[in-house]
Amino acid sequence: MDETSQKIIDAAMTLVRDKGYVATTTKEIAKAAGVNECTLFRKFASKKDIVLQGANQAGWRANVTPEIFEKAEWDLQADLEMFMREYIDRMTPDFVNLSIGLRAPQLYEETKQLIMKVPQAFLTTFTDYLSKMCEMGKIPEKDFETLALTVFSATFGYTFLHASFGKELTDVEKDQYIKESVQMFVKGIYQ
Numbered sequence: 001m002d003e004t005s006q007k008i009i010d011a012a013m014t015l016v017r018d019k020g021y022v023a024t025t026t027k028e029i030a031k032a033a034g035v036n037e038c039t040l041f042r043k044f045a046s047k048k049d050i051v052l053q054g055a056n057q058a059g060w061r062a063n064v065t066p067e068i069f070e071k072a073e074w075d076l077q078a079d080l081e082m083f084m085r086e087y088i089d090r091m092t093p094d095f096v097n098l099s100i101g102l103r104a105p106q107l108y109e110e111t112k113q114l115i116m117k118v119p120q121a122f123l124t125t126f127t128d129y130l131s132k133m134c135e136m137g138k139i140p141e142k143d144f145e146t147l148a149l150t151v152f153s154a155t156f157g158y159t160f161l162h163a164s165f166g167k168e169l170t171d172v173e174k175d176q177y178i179k180e181s182v183q184m185f186v187k188g189i190y191q
Helices: 003-019 026-033 037-043 047-055 076-090 093-101 108-135 144-165 174-190
Strands: none
Touching: 003 026, 003 037, 003 047, 003 093, 026 037, 026 047, 047 108, 076 108, 076 144, 076 174, 093 144, 108 144, 144 174
C-alpha cells in the first residue's frame, strides 16, 4: 500500500473512532489525510471501501489473539488475572470507540466477523484453559463456556465503561478491579 492510501485509511479510521461512521464524510477524510477529495476517490471506491480496508489492517485492531493468553501458570488466580489484564491492556478506549464506530448498519455485515475475533479469542482460549485445569484436577467440573462468558463479560464491561466514562462513573482502578473480580470468580468456581 502506498503512503497516500495509508494516510487516507489512517485519517478515516481516526474519524470513525472519534465521530462514528455515519458522521464521517469523505471531505473530512481528505482534509485530515492532507489530500484532495479527488485523490481519495482515485485511491478508493468509497468511504466504505476505505474503512473496510482499514478494519482489515492489524494496526487498526486490538491485538487480542489466542497467543496473548499462552502465559498460563496453571494457577487459577494468577491466570484469571492474566486473562483479564491482557484483554484490558490491549482493548484501549481508542479500540473500544473504533469498534463502536465499525458497527454502523452500513458496515456491520462486513465488519462483524472482524469485531467478533476479539471476544472469540478470549472465550475460546479461556474455555480451553478451564477444561485443562479440570483435567489436571485443579478445578471441579463446571459449565466452562458459561464461566468463560461470565469472566469475559465482566472484563468487557469494565473496559467499555472505562472507555465511555473514564473516572466519571467510578474511581475503581484497573488493578483493584481485576484482583477483586478474580477473588470472587475463584470462590465461585470452587463452590
